[in-house]
Amino acid sequence: MVVWSTVLRRGRRGEAPRLLARTTRHGVPAVAVIVVTHLRGRARLDRGGFEDREVRMWAYPYLNVAVLITLLAVIGGMAATDSSRR
Structure with a gap:
């Protein structure tokens, strides 16, 4: 969950694709929901x-x-990279 919050935060700041920052009203990542x-x-x-x-x-x-x-x-790459977890 920490990694996904990092992805969301980076998406909102423009450091990751904005598409990754979208969530449903329950906080579920929208891209994964659409695909599944x-x-x-x-x-x-x-x-x-x-x-x-x-x-x-x-x-x-x-x-x-x-x-x-x-x-x-x-998400895994961001979890494995020290600079992504700050």
């Missing part, structure tokens, strides 16, 4: 037989997983 919601919703649609969609996300689910891995790598 898309993964779960898409899986539900696929189970329901809704194959004919007007808008399709390319590289599903690989792009979603890549975004989550990238977020974890950024």
Whole structure:
């Protein structure tokens, strides 16, 4: 949690992408919520037989997983770097 608060603080100060500073009203990081919601919703649609969609996300689910891995790598990198924890 300390690392994520660092990411939020740096995002708000402009030292990290502002997208990482966004949270829901409950304090949950918005980027992660969007990605996980898309993964779960898409899986539900696929189970329901809704194959004919007007808008399709390319590289599903690989792009979603890549975004989550990238977020974890950024947070992990910040946790491992002494200068990021100040």
